[in-house]
Amino acid sequence: MGHVMQISADCFVHAGIACMSCRDACPEQAIAMQPRIGAPFLPRIDTASCTGCAACSASCPADAIMAVKRETEEREVEDA
Ligand code: SF4
Ligand code: SF4
Numbered sequence: 001m002g003h004v005m006q007i008s009a010d011c012f013v014h015a016g017i018a019c020m021s022c023r024d025a026c027p028e029q030a031i032a033m034q035p036r037i038g039a040p041f042l043p044r045i046d047t048a049s050c051t052g053c054a055a056c057s058a059s060c061p062a063d064a065i066m067a068v069k070r071e072t073e074e075r076e077v078e079d080a
Helices: 021-025 054-061 071-079
Strands: 003-007 030-038 039-044 067-069
Touching: 003 039, 021 030, 021 054, 054 067
Parallel strands: none
Antiparallel strands: 003 067, 030 039
């Protein structure tokens, strides 16, 4: 796909609220939760594994996950 998902600052963990809905929803295991000291785990999307299926976006209670253009494909277009 020509896009991947990106997590915005609206994600609950930035407000100190633990959430792993997106990680649990991803069929590709492309979202890892990064441990942090004194704060909820931070979701990180592995863009190489992300297929852009949007299951994470649909599961996010904060509406914090959106599609962005995949950078590698942008470069390929520019190189063409
Ligand atoms: S778009 Fe799909 S594959 Fe990519 S992180 Fe979200 S659930 Fe996983
Ligand atoms: S589901 Fe949404 S609010 Fe929850 S960790 Fe993922 S991006 Fe943050």
